[in-house]
Every structure is written in C-alpha cells, then in structure tokens.
Amino acid sequence: xxxxxxxxxxxxxxxxxxxxxxxxxxxxxxxxxxxxxxxxxxxxxxxxxxxxxxxxxxxxxxxxxxxxxxxxxxxxxxxxxxxxxxxxxxxxxxxxxxxxxxxxxxxxxxxxxxxxxxxxxxxxxxxxxxxxxxxxxxxxxxxxxxxxxxxxxxxxxxxxxxxxxxxxxxxxxxxxxxxxxxxxxxxxxxxxxxxxxxxxxxxxxxxxxxxxxxxxxxxxxxxxxxxxxxxxxxxxxxxxxxxxxxxxxxxxxxxxxxxxxxxxxxxxxxxxxxxxxxxxxxxxxxxxxxxxxxxxxxxxxxxxxxxxxxxxxxxxxxxxxxxxxxxxxxxxxxxxxxx
Numbered sequence: 001x002x003x004x005x006x007x008x009x010x011x012x013x014x015x016x017x018x019x020x021x022x023x024x025x026x027x028x029x030x031x032x033x034x035x036x037x038x039x040x041x042x043x044x045x046x047x048x049x050x051x052x053x054x055x056x057x058x059x060x061x062x063x064x065x066x067x068x069x070x071x072x073x074x075x076x077x078x079x080x081x082x083x084x085x086x087x088x089x090x091x092x093x094x095x096x097x098x099x100x101x102x103x104x105x106x107x108x109x110x111x112x113x114x115x116x117x118x119x120x121x122x123x124x125x126x127x128x129x130x131x132x133x134x135x136x137x138x139x140x141x142x143x144x145x146x147x148x149x150x151x152x153x154x155x156x157x158x159x160x161x162x163x164x165x166x167x168x169x170x171x172x173x174x175x176x177x178x179x180x181x182x183x184x185x186x187x188x189x190x191x192x193x194x195x196x197x198x199x200x201x202x203x204x205x206x207x208x209x210x211x212x213x214x215x216x217x218x219x220x221x222x223x224x225x226x227x228x229x230x231x232x233x234x235x236x237x238x239x240x241x242x243x244x245x246x247x248x249x250x251x252x253x254x255x256x257x258x259x260x261x262x263x264x265x266x267x268x269x270x271x272x273x274x275x276x277x278x279x280x281x282x283x284x285x286x287x288x289x290x291x292x293x294x295x296x297x298x299x300x301x302x303x304x305x306x307x308x309x310x311x312x313x314x315x316x317x318x319x320x321x322x323x324x325x326x327x328x329x330x331x332x333x334x335x336x337x338x339x
Contacts, residue, residue, distance in 0.1 A: 001036050002105045002207040005137060005155025006172040011035045011104040015069055015086050018048060021103055022096030024088035027077055034069050037101045037207060039229045043068045050097035057081055071096045095197035098204040105207055108154040110135025153188065159214065172226045176214035184221040191225030191248035191266060204228065206248055219244060253290060
C-alpha cells in the first residue's frame with residue numbers, strides 16, 4: 001500500500017469503476033471494491049494489479065489471486081494460474097493500470113499555505129534556513145541543517161546530523177543519520193515510468209519511497225527516484241557523486257561509490273563495496289555482485305557473474321577488454337603498414 005505519510009487515498013473503486021477508467025472489459029466476476037495497488041508478486045485481496053506478458057506468469061506459482069482485480073491482455077485470460085482473480089481485459093494493461101492508480105492515490109503536497117507546517121516535528125538543535133519548505137508531519141531530528149530553498153515533503157523523516165543543501169528536494173523518503181545531501185539533489189521524485197497506449201504515452205504513478213541509510217552522500221544535482229511499488233534502497237556509507245541518477249526500485253549495497261554521471265536503471269540490485277567510474281551506465285533488472293569495479297564509460301548490459309574489474313561497452317572482465325583493445329590496435333597498425 002502507498003504510505004499514508006506521502007499519499008492521500010482517494011478510493012475505493014468498484015471493478016465497474018476500474019473498467020470505466022481504464023477502458024477494460026470485465027471478463028467474469030464483478031468482484032468487490034479495490035482500495036490498493038500492488039505488483040503481481042505481492043497482490044492481495046482488495047488490490048488492483050496488471051500483467052503485461054506471459055513471461056511474468058511464473059510469479060504466480062502457488063499464489064492465490066482471490067479478490068485481486070487484474071488487468072491483462074485478452075490472450076492471457078485463459079491461463080489457469082489466474083484462477084480467483086477478477087480479470088479486466090485490456091491490450092495496454094500497464095497504461096490502464098496507471099489510470100486506475102491515479103484515481104486511487106494522490107501525492108501529498110507541501111508549502112502552498114505556510115513554509116513550515118505546524119504539524120512538522122523539528123528538533124530544537126536543528127537549523128532551518130530562510131526559504132526552506134517543510135511539509136505536514138515531517139520529522140527533523142537533532143542537529144539537522146536544512147539549507148535555503150530546500151523542500152522537505154510531507155511525512156519525510158531525516159536522521160540526526162544530516163545536512164540538506166540549498167535547493168535540494170526530498171519527498172517520499174526516510175533519510176538516515178549523518179547524511180550529506182548536496183545542493184540541488186532530488187530524492188524521492190517519480191522515476192521515468194511511461195506506458196504506451198492508443199492515447200499516447202502515459203505516466204505511471206510511483207507509489208513507493210526512498211530509504212537512505214546512515215552516512216550517505218548524494219551529490220549536487222543527483223537524483224534518486226522513489227519506487228513504483230516498495231522502496232528504492234541506498235545502503236549505509238554509499239557515496240554518490242554529482243550528476244548521477246538512481247532509478248526506481250534500485251538497491252545499492254553499503255559503501256558503494258559512484259563517480260559523476262553514473263546512471264542506474266530501474267530494479268537493478270548492486271552489492272556492497274562496488275565502485276563505478278564516471279559515466280557508467282547500468283541496464284534495468286540486473287544484478288551486480290559485491291566488490292565489483294566498473295571502469296569509466298562502461299555499459300553494464302547484463303548481470304555480472306562475480307566480483308572483479310570490468311570495462312567496455314558492453315562491460316566485460318577488464319583483462320578481456322584490454323586484450324580486445326590490444327588486438328584492435330594491432331589490426332589497425334597492420335592495416336596502416338599496408339598503405
């Protein structure tokens with residue numbers, strides 16, 4: 001469920017409401033009311049979810065879908081693993097789900113009436129600069145410093161000794177102790193979730209959050225997106241340089257380092273003590289084990305098998321990459337000699 005600290009609940013909706021909003025056809029049972037959203041793996045009674053492809057059906061093994069409203073393409077409706085769900089047929093299920101989620105939850109806003117909400121809890125030793133905005137129910141611990149123009153959204157928790165730089169924005173987040181959020185950093189905004197439909201591109205609501213551990217640094221103008229469902233996790237001691245991007249539902253293990261312009265795509269898991277050089281790019285839904293070093297400019301396109309050093313585009317073990325570069329240079333020199 002979307003955390004009520006960060007989101008207002010607008011529902012519930014009936015299955016008929018869902019069909020009207022999404023343009024889906026109700027396949028069988030009318031079902032009951034829906035008041036929650038969930039990914040396929042964690043959907044429970046009273047939630048709406050979606051299924052785009054048969055490759056995700058494996059997530060349903062041994063799972064009950066009783067009471068779940070499930071938006072799916074018509075070609076999947078006969079699969080026996082969908083027993084118990086109320087099926088809504090739509091050829092663009094992700095886009096349909098986005099419309100329904102928008103009708104169920106709304107992001108809470110801060111700062112329209114007063115700069116610092118009366119319900120915000122601010123420790124006596126915290127310092128809040130002029131022009132900062134702090135939303136309802138925010139919890140600011142001892143020794144926190146919040147710079148001018150910073151936005152702390154409703155319900156955000158910030159641990160003791162953390163510094164938030166000028167014009168940084170933190171929403172939908174729990175921030176640990178002794179973190180350093182540099183100027184212009186954005187934590188907890190929605191990521192790049194876009195669904196295509198006959199009506200064009202539709203933004204998919206992100207109803208999760210960001211969780212930062214202790215002693216984390218987020219560089220100037222870097223972004224950490226909140227999860228679509230659940231959280232984006234940044235472990236203790238992670239140091240992220242300026243102008244980096246961490247997408248939704250990424251997990252970054254403790255004491256990992258990322259140099260400037262690194263970008264990590266959604267739902268990727270990174271182990272502990274990983275080091276990224278500048279401008280490293282990482283594809284979505286892959287795993288990077290602990291104690292990996294990725295050289296600057298590399299593109300990690302698939303899960304890496306073990307710890308060690310990698311480089312290249314696509315990334316490969318450093319020794320193999322250097323052999324490849326040496327062979328290309330040898331071929332170029334041989335070609336030039338023939339001219």
